[in-house]
Amino acid sequence: KNEVEQSPQNLTAQEGEFITINCSYSVGISALHWLQQHPGGGIVSLFMLSSGKKKHGRLIATINIQEKHSSLHITASHPRDSAVYICAVRSPTGNQFYFGTGTSLTVIP
């Protein structure tokens, strides 16, 4: 049973394209995190959100609590955006996390 589902699993885009990665979850949450995992394995937190929308540079994250769905958008994609993007949800207690399997993004110059 997967508490968090991401789509697509793999995504290849041309530089400059607008990219959307989707995340659906089936459990109650206190927050949803979008993480970026680089080819070397390191993980960076991009966003933490519990409602609405957040923007940081070319990245936008939205969440719809009623529909249990979140999206991560990348505008004007660049090869350096190539990474695995992971959706993770935090339990209502705040102490437990469930992770999606990740979306592997490759941006071609």
Next chain:
Amino acid sequence: EPEVTQTPSHQVTQMGQEVILRCVPISNHLYFYWYRQILGQKVEFLVSFYNNEISEKSEIFDDQFSVERPDGSNFTLKIRSTKLEDSAMYFCASSGGRGGPLHFGNGTRLTVT
């Protein structure tokens, strides 16, 4: 910018041996976490720790695992008797508040032979 540091970056051990993975969280953070990622699989939550005790643990975190904050700076994960299936990347993370953003270390790659 302060960061979470993990040592060693790579550890190789024989099956049955004990290993201790070390993490230094960001200094004013209060919440600490361990995660693992088996090669090719998704990240999995192991345990959260606050106020010198475990807040929550997953099914993976059985009796062979333990965590400790032995002093004011280190946060360790001990695996008592390693198995082949413990081979994975282990990530430490910390946050300043229970609902705060997570800051990850670069991970320790554990290889059990």
